Amino acid sequence: MANDTKERILAAALEMFSKNGYAGTNIRELSASLGLVKSGVYKHYESKEAIWNALLDQMIAYYGEHFGSPEHLPPVPNSPEELTRLTMQMVNITVHDEKIIMTRKVLTLEQFRDARARELATKHFLTGLTDIFTRIFTGMMDKGLLRKDDPRMLAFAYTAPISALIHLCDREPGKTEDALKQIEEFSRHFIRVYGQDGGMK
Amino acid sequence: MANDTKERILAAALEMFSKNGYAGTNIRELSASLGLVKSGVYKHYESKEAIWNALLDQMIAYYGEHFGSPEHLPPVPNSPEELTRLTMQMVNITVHDEKIIMTRKVLTLEQFRDARARELATKHFLTGLTDIFTRIFTGMMDKGLLRKDDPRMLAFAYTAPISALIHLCDREPGKTEDALKQIEEFSRHFIRVYGQDGGMK
DNA sequence: CATTATAGTGAACGAAAGGTCACTTGTCAA
DNA sequence: TTGACAAGTGACCTTTCGTTCACTATAATG
Numbered sequence: 001m002a003n004d005t006k007e008r009i010l011a012a013a014l015e016m017f018s019k020n021g022y023a024g025t026n027i028r029e030l031s032a033s034l035g036l037v038k039s040g041v042y043k044h045y046e047s048k049e050a051i052w053n054a055l056l057d058q059m060i061a062y063y064g065e066h067f068g069s070p071e072h073l074p075p076v077p078n079s080p081e082e083l084t085r086l087t088m089q090m091v092n093i094t095v096h097d098e099k100i101i102m103t104r105k106v107l108t109l110e111q112f113r114d115a116r117a118r119e120l121a122t123k124h125f126l127t128g129l130t131d132i133f134t135r136i137f138t139g140m141m142d143k144g145l146l147r148k149d150d151p152r153m154l155a156f157a158y159t160a161p162i163s164a165l166i167h168l169c170d171r172e173p174g175k176t177e178d179a180l181k182q183i184e185e186f187s188r189h190f191i192r193v194y195g196q197d198g199g200m201k
Numbered sequence: 202m203a204n205d206t207k208e209r210i211l212a213a214a215l216e217m218f219s220k221n222g223y224a225g226t227n228i229r230e231l232s233a234s235l236g237l238v239k240s241g242v243y244k245h246y247e248s249k250e251a252i253w254n255a256l257l258d259q260m261i262a263y264y265g266e267h268f269g270s271p272e273h274l275p276p277v278p279n280s281p282e283e284l285t286r287l288t289m290q291m292v293n294i295t296v297h298d299e300k301i302i303m304t305r306k307v308l309t310l311e312q313f314r315d316a317r318a319r320e321l322a323t324k325h326f327l328t329g330l331t332d333i334f335t336r337i338f339t340g341m342m343d344k345g346l347l348r349k350d351d352p353r354m355l356a357f358a359y360t361a362p363i364s365a366l367i368h369l370c371d372r373e374p375g376k377t378e379d380a381l382k383q384i385e386e387f388s389r390h391f392i393r394v395y396g397q398d399g400g401m402k
Numbered sequence: 403c404a405t406t407a408t409a410g411t412g413a414a415c416g417a418a419a420g421g422t423c424a425c426t427t428g429t430c431a432a
Numbered sequence: 433t434t435g436a437c438a439a440g441t442g443a444c445c446t447t448t449c450g451t452t453c454a455c456t457a458t459a460a461t462g
Contacts (some may be wrong), residue, residue, distance in 0.1 A: 007440080019313070023225035026419060034412065039422080042439045109310060111372050112220070118372055119325060141274055153390050156383075160362035164327055171312050173318055182357075189354050227449065241410050242450080249450065400424075 006044045008034055010058055013051050018102035021109045022052055057117050059103055064122060067128050074132070076139030080191040083140065088180070089188050091162060094170040095176055104170055125167075129159035146194050154194060161186055207245045209235055211259055214252050219303035220308040223253055223268030257317050260304055264321060268329055275333070281392040284341070288388050289381070292363065296370040296377055305371055326368075330360035347395050359391055 012033050016025040045051045066072055077083040094100050107121040133155035140146045155191040165179040213234050217226040232239040246252045267273055274399035278284040295301050309324040341347045366380040
């Protein structure tokens, strides 16, 4: 039971921190959202900052488990169309999963204040995606699906625009459908340009 | 004199909001940084929120004056190398000008809380850049410097990665030099791929 | 010169914040 | 059955927040 409440507190913290930021969140509201009175929270965490640190621990661990290890890498596509399909599958999860959305928002809001948030933000928004697609593109080049080029540069050129549109979805959820279409278009455009035929008409 | 203090308050607000966010900023510190006592601030703005709104007004107006009007558009480059030079010139300003950096940070921190901040953030980070480079690329295609393609898609594919690295500079200023090099590399890569020869070796 | 508006001061206020503590309740092991 | 402990309560504390207000100094205006 103890553990359960501890985790519920973290879940509520993620929700509130992602909405109002760390400074804009108060323990009263947080505990009320759990049907608790605020002193109850202090039975599980010794301070607001302790909650924040535990939440970050959890986010860092989650990232390591799901995106840090090579075993969770998506398979290398066997055709250009499959790259688009794989991309859309990953993007669809990431823009619709509430927990992932809230994680991105928290990192966005706290990146300038907390060193660990800053580090994780860079992974989430930039280097992590680049790493994953560097491997994928290396594999696709080996299979002759992409023309030979620096796979890291291609991964960056591919993921950064997608990342920008994911941020747009977080900022303006009403534009999610449009953004998804734009991502798919961009993916096809990318393949047209970097495909084996070198983008020649 | 009145106007002077009013503007100094906005400047201080930009600095503090960009560091600690709106919720994390207090009027005591803000006024102290101006050599004032906090009640003095209320002679110029009736509330904290009024300061915030005035700051946003100023940011919106500034954006409109500097990036919104076609007359301030950079000239269309006359060679691929000139595109890289133009890009680096713009990026260098944007990652080193403290006021612009703080503006981006404020928009990043408040985009989920304030509708106008959200709107301006999308312009700053996405559509504004795309618009500018859509025109540039259209011009370059006319001059035969880029192969014919959808200029808007190219502008998006060009500016989004650069924008991602500008965000990295905001987040981790120590990596600014590296990021600038990466932007330059990316720009050259982009030209290699989209140049008139179509990226063929 | 008298007046009046303006910029700034310092004390005070109520609300809300994070945090503490003595106490109650329920659960489980000895 | 009893003792111990973990979970939760409600009252309370201190600090800090945004905001107000009576007051002063200054400089421009009639």
